[in-house]
Amino acid sequence: MKKNDVFKSGYVSLIGKPNVGKSTLLNQLVAEKLAAITSKPQTTRSKITGVAHLDNGQIIILDTPGIHKAHSKLNKLMVQTALKTFSDVDLILFLIDGTEGFSEEDDYALSLLEHISVPVFLIVNKIDRLPKPQLLEIMGNALHKRIFAEIIPISALKNDGVDGLGETVLKYFSEGPQYFPEDMITDCPDEFWVSEIIREKIMKLTQLEIPYSAAVLTENLREGKPGVLVIDSTIYVEKRSQKMIVVGEKGQMIKQIGQLARKEIEKRFGCKVFLQLFVKVKNGWSQSSVDLRELGYTHDPH
Ligand SMILES: Nc1nc2c(ncn2[C@@H]2O[C@H](COP(=O)(O)OP(=O)(O)OP(=O)(O)O)[C@@H](O)[C@H]2O)c(=O)[nH]1
Ligand SMILES: [Mg+2]
Known part of the structure; x- marks a missing residue:
């Protein structure tokens, strides 16, 4: 950190339908495997906190279960867990799977963000498997969905665009405390x-x-x-x-x-x-x- 830089910190929540790569992104941002990842939807069931330590700030990341139309008690609890993070964060990263574009499930998850007042970034993930024209089409479609503070294409799997995402998040934070010591990347037991x-x-x-x-x-x-x-x-x-x-x-x-x-x-x-x-x-x-x-x-x- 340079001498005159202010230290910035804040909370972000990773939100999106199941299987879009939220946990993969958490693990990359924190540079440690904190969250379980599988190719099956609904892997994450609880809120998982990770801390990204950057040169001039700290991002506390809340990984959440995928939002879906839930039926069982467990699944309803999972969705509530994700929604409940809205009130605790300074910014929301809304992820979609770029290879699928906006699906009905994404629209449903997005509809739950309608009244959110904190900035929402659209993160188009899995660009390693996405042809450029398709990415541009998704970015165009995004303009009709809601006002996103930023639209950022990444590949969480290949760690492509993840550092830039961290830096951009920090720009939206104000000066803040170091919530977690530098050697701590999670508070999960x-x-x-x-x-x-x-x-x-x-x-x-x-x-x-x-x-x-x-x-x-x-x-x-x-x-x-x-x-x-x-x-x-x-x-x-x-x-x-x-x-x-x-x-x-x-x-x-x-x-x-x-x-x-x-x-x-x-x-x-x-x-x-x-x-x-x-x-x-x-x-x-x-x-x-x-x-x-x-x-x-x-x-x-x-
Ligand atoms: N090709 C590609 N695959 C990815 C990328 N990011 C994640 N995946 C894969 O997508 C699948 C789901 O990843 P997760 O990180 O578990 O997704 P999630 O959004 O946390 O899923 P839930 O916990 O079920 O809501 C896994 O097979 C990942 O390897 C990416 O950038 N590119
Ligand atoms: Mg997950």
Whole structure:
């Protein structure tokens, strides 16, 4: 930071329909994998806070579940979690998938932003797979949708345009405090992150309704033998038949989930990890307010 520069800070919320790349963008802005990412929609279920430390400022980013017309209690809670961030932020980054252009679902999500008074940026993501003429067409269409403070094409996956986006966000902030110390990139507890990584592996490795019927709880992380982190996590599914799939024949599936998750957890914490996974049935948890709360799904998971 140069001597006479002011330090700027503020909050932004990543908003958009499922699967447009919000979590990928969060991870790039923070330069760390904080949020789970899969090619399946509705991966993110909770608000995830990340902090981008720039030379002359700080951006607190709230990744949110994708906005959609929700039916189950879990999905309604997810959408409410996203909408609730509106009142807490200085700016909204509204993402669309450039390869699809504006869809009905985008229009629906956008309609919920109608009365927002903070600036809204349109982020056209996935430009790595988008021919230039199509991008120009989307940018033209955007003018009829609402007044966007900025329209910024990026590829979150390829980290293209992400630094520029950060700089532009900062221009809209006023002078502000350093909310988070420089070595802190999230206030999400480690237990939450571990559970999300395990859930990501389940979502990637299973099909049909299983990705949406699994929840993961990690009680605590503790040191076992010197230098070994011991983690006990429980995977909750909604039916016995789902438990059988998650465990798999001769335990093959749960073993694979555990191995992939462990590798990633070891990388993040820089130590050996002993990860024990348990699978339990909690009948119809995604429709029960009590179960949802027990599993950590509230407006604010922390
Ligand atoms: N080609 C390409 N793919 C991308 C880009 N950004 C994200 N993706 C992919 O899009 C899929 C969804 O990404 P996520 O970051 O999980 O999307 P999300 O908006 O957080 O999704 P939900 O949490 O379900 O709302 C993943 O397969 C990503 O790898 C991009 O810039 N280009
Ligand atoms: Mg996400």
